[in-house]
Amino acid sequence: MSNHKFGYVALVGxxxxxxxxLLNQLVGQKISIISRRPQTxxxxxLGICSQPDYQLVFxxxxGIHSDQKKSLNRVINRTAITSMTDVDLIIFMIDQKGWTVEMRDAFEKAKSKSTPIMLFINKIDxxxxxxELLPLIERSSKLHSFVDIVPVSALKMKDREGLLNLIARHLPPGPPGFPEEQITDRSQRFMASEFVREQTFLALGQELPYSIAVEISKFQEGDNGVLNIDAVIWVEKTSQKSIVIGREGQQLKLLGSRARVQMEKAFVQKVYLNLWVKVKKGWGDQENLLRSLGYSED
Ligand SMILES: Nc1nc2c(ncn2[C@@H]2O[C@H](COP(=O)(O)OP(=O)(O)OP(=O)(O)O)[C@@H](O)[C@H]2O)c(=O)[nH]1
Ligand SMILES: [Mg+2]
Structure with missing residues (x-):
């Protein structure tokens, strides 16, 4: 056990x-939701990866963004920034397009923590x-003394083991902080709400997903071993409600069945999912409503 390493690694950008x-690939299971749109x-x-020689807690x-007009955006930025406190290593991620002004802004926040930073250049596929990577690596190395600069493709990951070893090198020795079989700190209830939210991102038009929050109103295992889950999709306007429901409820039905498939895969259990759509005016811009929907700084 004496060579065992343990540490927290924040994924920031x-x-x-x-x-x-990247988190899902490194842990080997879907923990965090993903979409084509920013601010997912x-x-x-937390995503926990346990190996005989190390335990990495990602x-x-x-994503840190510059538009701070809405309360939701400010709360989200604060979450990102406080998450960097008390970690052993920061992985700062950019993509193959290189440093935009927004990435530089985000980087300034990461740098201010004086924690060692690895730079990941993602999407090299x-x-x-x-x-084309060489000038980008060179430019990046002048920006900060990164402990490593690593080109990767999170989507088409080639050498997961190698990457984990590389990250573990930068962590302090220590015994595991979590049971070996634990892969996240989040409850199934939280993950259920995220799987519903992910489907709203995939199914709906440009702006709408940002006006959506999901609340699980029931999460109960029946005698037959089936998980009964009720979820409320909160939108900001009546017009958004009809878009989410769709013609004759088709959109909502599709969204629900896709979310259910994700839940059954993650929980290895049969799920009955009931969805409702309700209007809560301006929830994204009222700090007390945000808190009631689970948006706090941790
Ligand atoms: N081609 C390619 N696409 C990628 C790669 N990694 C992620 N993507 C895609 O990029 C999009 C955003 O991925 P996410 O993992 O949700 O990005 P994120 O940084 O977590 O985004 P936020 O949570 O909004 O900050 C998705 O469509 C992914 O499939 C990659 O290595 N190659
Ligand atoms: Mg994300």
Whole structure:
């Protein structure tokens, strides 16, 4: 046990660069939801990876963004920034397009923590010519003395083991902090609400997913071993409610059956899912409503 390593590793960066995709790949299970749109992750989520020689606790964080107009956005940014406190290592992630102004802003926040930082350049599968990476690596190395600069493809990961070993090298010795079989700190109830929210991202048009929150109103195992889950999808306007429900309820039905499949896979259990759509005006801009829907800073 004496060579065993243990530590917290925060995954930080701008929205949509692939932080949650990396977390799921490294842990080997879907813990954090993913979508094509920015600002998918809204909470701090732990993903735990246990190997004989180390236990790595990855902290997925919401993408740090510059638009702070809405309370929800400010709460999300605060979550990302406080999640970097008390970690042993920060993985700062950019994508193959390189440093945008927004990424630089996010990086300033990561740098201010004076924690060692590894830079991950993600989505390299999108580069036709890998030589394009060289100038980006060079530019990046002038920006900060990163402990490592690592080009990766979180989506098409080639050497998961190698990557985990590389990360573990930067962590302090210590015994595991969690039971070996534990993969997250989040409850099934939380994950159920996230799986519903993920489907709203996948199914709905441009702006709408940002106006949506999901609340689980019932989470109960029946005598037959089936999980009965009731979820309320909160929207901000009546017009949004009809979009979510769709013609003759088709949209909601599809969304529900996809979310249920995700839950059954994650919980290894049969699930009955009931969905409701309700209007709560302006929930994304009222701090007390945000708190009642589970948006706090941890
Ligand atoms: N081609 C390619 N796409 C990727 C890769 N990693 C992630 N993506 C895609 O990028 C999009 C965003 O991925 P997420 O993992 O949700 O990104 P995120 O950084 O967690 O985003 P936020 O939670 O919004 O901050 C999704 O469509 C992913 O499939 C990659 O290595 N290659
Ligand atoms: Mg994410």
């Amino acid at each position: 701008s929205p949509n660069v692939g932080k949650s995709t 992750t809204r909470h701090r989520i 902290v997925d964080t919401p 999108k580069l036709k010519n890998k030589a």
